[in-house]
Amino acid sequence: MSPAPEVPEGPSPQKVFDMLFAYQRTAALGAAIELDLFRVIGEEPGNAASIARRCRASERGTRILCDFLAIEGLLNKNDGNYSNTQTSAMFLDSRSPASVASTAVFLGNPTIRAPFEHLAEIVRTGHTTLPGEGTVEPNNPVWVEFAHSMAPMMGPMAAPLGEIVLNGRQGPVVVLDIAAGHGLFGIEVAKQNPQARVTAVDWAAVLEVASANAKKAGVGDRYETKPGSAFDVEYGGPYDIVLLTNFLHHFDPPTCVTLMKKVRAALKKGGVAAALEFVPNEDRISPPMAAAFSMTMLAGTKAGDAYTFRELEAMYKEAGFSDVTGHPVPTGPHTVVAGYAV
Amino acid sequence: MSPAPEVPEGPSPQKVFDMLFAYQRTAALGAAIELDLFRVIGEEPGNAASIARRCRASERGTRILCDFLAIEGLLNKNDGNYSNTQTSAMFLDSRSPASVASTAVFLGNPTIRAPFEHLAEIVRTGHTTLPGEGTVEPNNPVWVEFAHSMAPMMGPMAAPLGEIVLNGRQGPVVVLDIAAGHGLFGIEVAKQNPQARVTAVDWAAVLEVASANAKKAGVGDRYETKPGSAFDVEYGGPYDIVLLTNFLHHFDPPTCVTLMKKVRAALKKGGVAAALEFVPNEDRISPPMAAAFSMTMLAGTKAGDAYTFRELEAMYKEAGFSDVTGHPVPTGPHTVVAGYAV
Numbered sequence: 233m234s235p236a237p238e239v240p241e242g243p244s245p246q247k248v249f250d251m252l253f254a255y256q257r258t259a260a261l262g263a264a265i266e267l268d269l270f271r272v273i274g275e276e277p278g279n280a281a282s283i284a285r286r287c288r289a290s291e292r293g294t295r296i297l298c299d300f301l302a303i304e305g306l307l308n309k310n311d312g313n314y315s316n317t318q319t320s321a322m323f324l325d326s327r328s329p330a331s332v333a334s335t336a337v338f339l340g341n342p343t344i345r346a347p348f349e350h351l352a353e354i355v356r357t358g359h360t361t362l363p364g365e366g367t368v369e370p371n372n373p374v375w376v377e378f379a380h381s382m383a384p385m386m387g388p389m390a391a392p393l394g395e396i397v398l399n400g401r402q403g404p405v406v407v408l409d410i411a412a413g414h415g416l417f418g419i420e421v422a423k424q425n426p427q428a429r430v431t432a433v434d435w436a437a438v439l440e441v442a443s444a445n446a447k448k449a450g451v452g453d454r455y456e457t458k459p460g461s462a463f464d465v466e467y468g469g470p471y472d473i474v475l476l477t478n479f480l481h482h483f484d485p486p487t488c489v490t491l492m493k494k495v496r497a498a499l500k501k502g503g504v505a506a507a508l509e510f511v512p513n514e515d516r517i518s519p520p521m522a523a524a525f526s527m528t529m530l531a532g533t534k535a536g537d538a539y540t541f542r543e544l545e546a547m548y549k550e551a552g553f554s555d556v557t558g559h560p561v562p563t564g565p566h567t568v569v570a571g572y573a574v
Numbered sequence: 575m576s577p578a579p580e581v582p583e584g585p586s587p588q589k590v591f592d593m594l595f596a597y598q599r600t601a602a603l604g605a606a607i608e609l610d611l612f613r614v615i616g617e618e619p620g621n622a623a624s625i626a627r628r629c630r631a632s633e634r635g636t637r638i639l640c641d642f643l644a645i646e647g648l649l650n651k652n653d654g655n656y657s658n659t660q661t662s663a664m665f666l667d668s669r670s671p672a673s674v675a676s677t678a679v680f681l682g683n684p685t686i687r688a689p690f691e692h693l694a695e696i697v698r699t700g701h702t703t704l705p706g707e708g709t710v711e712p713n714n715p716v717w718v719e720f721a722h723s724m725a726p727m728m729g730p731m732a733a734p735l736g737e738i739v740l741n742g743r744q745g746p747v748v749v750l751d752i753a754a755g756h757g758l759f760g761i762e763v764a765k766q767n768p769q770a771r772v773t774a775v776d777w778a779a780v781l782e783v784a785s786a787n788a789k790k791a792g793v794g795d796r797y798e799t800k801p802g803s804a805f806d807v808e809y810g811g812p813y814d815i816v817l818l819t820n821f822l823h824h825f826d827p828p829t830c831v832t833l834m835k836k837v838r839a840a841l842k843k844g845g846v847a848a849a850l851e852f853v854p855n856e857d858r859i860s861p862p863m864a865a866a867f868s869m870t871m872l873a874g875t876k877a878g879d880a881y882t883f884r885e886l887e888a889m890y891k892e893a894g895f896s897d898v899t900g901h902p903v904p905t906g907p908h909t910v911v912a913g914y915a916v
Contacts, residue, residue, distance in 0.1 A: 263693035290700025358632025
């Protein structure tokens with residue numbers, strides 16, 4: 233384990249003020265998405281007056297918002313005219329297939345945001361201020377919104393995950409997709425292998441979104457659902473592949489091991505369980521996005537975390553898996569951790 | 575006017591997610607300050623368990639918070655032990671005279687933060703969702719908190735401002751400090767010139783803080799107060815120096831000109847009016863901190879802004895000032911704009 237690099241700068245209050253005002257960045261991006269500003273500018277760059285007219289907003293507000301986004305690098309500004317950067321054109325213009333605008337809606341959900349108003353208390357007690365299990369409380373409506381809005385953020389991870397779990401495999405495979413959410417990952421496996429059959433587990437209201445997505449993707453006839461808690465529902469099987477995407481981080485290690493034992497029992501011998509996770513290095517402070525995700529779990533859950541590969545490997549092994557491997561996904565901050573049922 | 579630099583990167587969702595999660599940085603720093611974490615670590619670096627014990631907090635919460643702050647560069651982490659960076663030791667350890675911890679309390683004030691929950695609406699209408707004039711509504715209690723907590727952020731600007739307005743001047747000078755707040759700026763002039771007499775204008779409850787600070791600084795016998803609105807109160811005079819610190823940005827240009835005419839009428843011929851302001855370049859997107867301040871004015875006021883030097887110069891001239899000059903303060907993001915009564 234290499235030590236974290238010393239911060240080289242001399243003392244400066246700049247970084248401190250930057251963090252004290254950081255909430256304005258989230259608010260500014262949220263407002264721009266709500267106003268569909270990046271589509272308006274993508275359709276035709278212009279000055280504040282022209283953009284304001286087309287956004288049905290005030291010129292003062294539009295100018296100050298556009299300048300703020302230019303300071304942040306999400307707009308170009310030249311001689312008073314604003315245009316999209318490559319990043320905003322691809323990920324924020326709502327006409328772009330890769331637009332993550334809906335993700336902003338989910339991440340702005342009060343269930344996700346509210347605990348951060350009480351973060352000192354959460355650090356004191358060690359768990360979320362949300363009732364019960366927090367975001368993973370049974371039938372929490374936040375997961376319906378997740379299913380509706382997080383697909384664009386997760387989309388780029390689907391193809392690599394499908395390739396890792398199928399590993400070139402042709403012919404019939406049966407797949408269990410636990411905590412399926414939008415269903416994207418199981419659906420991708422069904423698209424990559426035309427003989428794959430997928431069973432999705434999640435809360436009933438969430439599975440309606442997944443089923444609709446499966447139909448839209450043309451794999452609805454190979455798509456079944458099992459509504460209920462991943463901890464309680466009968467999985468059926470045996471399966472060749474079990475997907476556990478963005479799920480283990482909500483729970484403490486003993487709970488994860490309990491779940492992984494249930495998963496192993498539902499797998500054929502040699503079948504693979506693949507978790508999609510934020511996996512920080514052993515130093516727990518790199519890479520930044522995966523490591524910082526533990527803060528989201530501190531605020532929103534009772535005992536969840538962003539686990540290191542060693543911690544995940546230990547859980548897999550305790551649950552009876554072998555040959556546990558990690559595969560960083562090149563298209564996002566996630567890692568696929570795969571283990572084989574002994 | 576030089577065009578803003580094109581953002582050189584290819585498209586990447588990283589910057590987008592960074593902004594969507596930015597609010598977590600404000601929350602994390604606020605929680606650490608509330609727990610006095612930087613003092614505890616400053617007294618003795620240690621691992622999460624040791625720091626948690628001394629902060630009376632959970633180990634899980636403390637570890638995740640410390641890791642988050644290490645990712646942000648506000649803590650060092652080596653082999654599981656956390657220590658302050660130079661920046662956090664100087665500006666966040668509450669034992670440090672330069673600590674800005676109280677500033678975090680002011681910036682977290684609901685009056686300041688709440689409008690950002692409605693930023694799209696504010697951009698549409700062009701003004702704050704706060705009632706009336708927003709943060710500058712008469713006797714808004716936010717300014718008492720400002721007076722109590724913002725002195726550490728403004729402190730580094732006081733000495734340069736005093737030097738600019740006194741410009742080596744010895745002997746008796748009479749000074750009017752408009753919107754005095756904590757009183758720091760007028761007090762500094764009184765400290766630099768032992769024959770200076772200062773009259774401070776602000777709401778009565780705010781002036782109690784300024785008067786107490788003047789006594790603490792040993793200049794209480796040369797310090798008077800005039801409670802009321804800067805627009806309505808009789809200034810008296812004539813004065814050699816009028817200070818207008820962090821004030822003009824709350825109002826639209828015609829209102830600023832009205833005020834500046836009143837200021838000029840209270841100045842001796844050749845007297846100086848000195849505004850301390852966030853002054854962006856003509857492109858309005860640099861330097862970043864001064865330019866981004868217009869967002870705070872959009873959210874909190876009816877018509878305020880961070881004005882460029884040309885705009886401020888025009889207001890001064892319209893109000894009867896000449897020889898308007900800008901002096902960037904080397905110790906902070908502010909600029910002193912000085913003009914002389916004709």
